[in-house]
Amino acid sequence: MADSYEPSSSLSFTSSSYTNGSQSCNMSTSSASEALPSLEVISLNKLSSNLAQLLVDDGCDYTDAEIIVEGVSVGIHRCILSARSRFFHDLFQKDEKPLIEDSKPKYHMDELLPYGKVGYEAFLILLSYLYTGKLKSSPADVSTCVDNSCAHDACGPAIDFAVQLTYASYIFQIPELVSLFQRHLLNYAAKILAENVIQILVVAFHCQLGPLVTQCIDRIARSDLDSVSLEKELPYEVAESIKLVRLKSQSGDEQNLVPDISPCDKRIKRIRQALDSDDVELMKLLLSESDVTLDEANALHYAAAYCDPKTVSEVLNLSLADINLRNSCGYTVLHVAAMRKDPSVIISLLDKGAWPFDLTLDGRTAANICRRSTRPKDYHAKTEPGQEANKDRLCIDMLEREMWRNPPTTDSSILSLAMADDLHMKLLYLENRVAIARIIFPTEARLAMDIANADTTSEFSGLSIPKVSNKNLREVDLNETPSMQNKRFISRMQALMKTGYSCLTFSFFVS
Template sequence: MSDLLPFGHVGYEAFLVFLSFVYTAKVRDFPVEVSSCVHNVCGHEACRPAIEFSLELMCASSVFGMPDLVSILQRQLIDFVVKALADDVIPILVVAFHCQLSQLIDQCIERVAHSDLDSISLEKALPDEVVEKIKILRRNSQHCCDPNMPAVDPLREKRIRRIHKALDSDDVELMKLLLTESDVTLDEANALHYAAAYCDPKVVAEVLGLGLADVNLRDSRGYTVLHIAVKRKEPSIIILLLSNGARASEPTLEGESAVSICRRLTRPKDYHTKTEQGQEANKDQICIDVLEREMKRNPMAGEASISSQITPNDLHMRLLKLENRVAFARLLFPAEAKLAMAISQADTTPEFAGISSLKGSSGNLMEVDLNETPTVQNKRLLSRLESLVKTVSMGRHYFPHCSEVLDKFLQVDLPDLCVLETGTTDEQKIKRQRFLELKEEVQKAFDKDKADKNLSGLSSSSSSLPPKKVGRKSKVEYEWISKAFGPKRKTGISNAYLAYKTGICCENAKRTRTDG
């Protein structure tokens, strides 16, 4: 369908409803799991999922020339325009424009023109000719209501737009230069709102890093930066804002919290989707779960500083322990670990690879980089340690269940990995079987804990450890834990140590055991 449509999107469920109309000339009931939201007090008369499902059907019926269905859907969408929030009218207007539905276009333009939607949002989402019609209607309306209304300062507007264009180009340095050359501040330009809505998460982090913007500032519509970010449903930006002091409980002028906004945008199908082992968790699940947890707890305590007086041996052991933990987190909970590492900037520091930092090093503990002074090496390792500590702290704060499962896995399961390859073939088989049983026990405890606390937000990539298997498949299931640490990944002592601990018979692991 996507290849056949010049615009829009048609999902599987919408295609079935469309196909049913083709054969029966009747519109069947819309599937609740894709035409409603997960907000517990929403009547689903005009929430975003209900609108988007109708728009999917409109795209298909318009392109394939089904005028009867187009007429039915247009009447429904006109009803949505009256009831929906102004933001939700924008996607209706876009589809109406492409489908050339003049009556629906006029209704949408009238509604948007009399709303509080800012011109920047309109220009980002709508065709130029539609934006121009809205602006003309607004000017005429303002002149009739108050002919003495002061005009907008064009020079100030131009400077603000230049700041936004710098953000569009991911050029924070240019933005800083523009700020120094004008009397416009970051808050006056709503630069953080703009970055949260349209820019890469790294740009949001850089703007926050300047320390010049109020993370809880409200724009002209009464929205904080977090309110804007949840509409985008990008978990990394949401966690970034929360970790920098954004208040999750702050309501909009209509009384909506960030989590309620996010719930009104999320379909049950997406929210309740279960992911298989190794797959990334659904973004909708993560966003809602993070926001709900933040609403229930106090802000995270400040990070403990790491003493530069720590001994080299202790430093290496702590680094090795944290590297192992983060490595297993990335394997068991890829989406959650990726988020925690990104916010903590752990992916920007070099991975600890024993004493040697030489490229292509096999990870031998006896190798030393003679070009690196002890002071430089200590600074590099402390920087890595700080980022890993922050990663683990971030994971415990925003993903407590995942961290709890990981704690149990490292404390109960991992020690058995050291002896899985010892003993006779039958003994090794029994140990592997016990290894799988332990993982099942951890999973059951995790599920029970979730049920007790009635927290179903993160049914996670985290939520599927491998099922219990017997016979030859036991080894296959066992090896999922160590596939990331094979001999092809020569990233140093950390991974070699893990390879040895997980029983992989590779030269790198044997060498590490001998030299260490």
């Protein structure tokens, strides 16, 4: 940082200000020394506040240039940025763009970055720091997810925003922030899922953050992530470093580190290369000439993660793979598609029988995966007429609608406590819809409920319905196991949804 202050030099005037003895002089000097740092703090805070007004004051626009970030124009003051960042100093100094009369020079963020991206909110935080010297907290709508059960300390948006801030600090040459954000990413890398470490490793490699690169490589090397996927998502030298670490740990012989690629691995790689080329016919030919199956190659997982949606559909139509197969990390094809968040891929899988209730090893459904990788800003974004639908919300809605439409049968595998809570909330929603129906249309609702054999027990004040035979959802039975509780919830939900009369009653209020 160029800013430095030397309070001691400003005290030289005190030695000649008093002549009433050395003791008096020393006391005055001591008092001034104590008062001056406070004055400096006040002055610096005032300066910071005044400069902050330049970013928020719409009354007078003193900006002399603009940077376009995600389609939004951000006004900047080149003199301030030049003084605070060597990157901007060099950028504005070499800029030879001819100025149009009454126009400001414009810069596009995408053109300033050699790779990757920096979003609007991340850039505003960096800009605020350059103006004020103070780091603002991350806005919740871009640094948290829409899963209410998430602590937001290691979800997708939180990691992505930290990665953006680290990258922007490096590109704009703000070393103190690079050091700060690297420590944050080191904490993330130690506790997040291995597949989420990949994006941290990418930015660490490009920003030359040695300690972070080492920790991420070690973490991924000890995971079950397959080498072919790492080659798709990581720079070549990084992927090779991970393979080398794995070979060392497996062989223990540093002299013989030549990877042993089996014939089966070679065939699997060729099958995936055919998928990369969207050549399903070539893939079928490779399958017919070898003893490798689509399941052994995890071809559906690979296609759902990296291939064109049309290719995914064509592979599904072959009916040669188990759509609910789990890979080495315990993910089904639908889990992988939820990470990608492509609506067309998800709907193709659901149409072919992908089971939305399947849980990952850490207890997440595909809908949970989507929610934990979706920002509130994207989920709640309004879609104007004629615009493309919001993909993030569309993926979540499709998966949750499928879970509502086809609840698991009572003999399904034991669900997690989180799933039980989710079923509980869905059941409350259905029951209270019916409670409203019984108030507004009592005769029709009663007929529908009699046919469905479902009695409502609303938990909202003002909508209390007499309890008949079924147990109140809020009652606690210490002898009831989680499995028994799940079966009770599912049975009740099926009773609410199984008749046409009930569905007709719901449609009056959902529509």
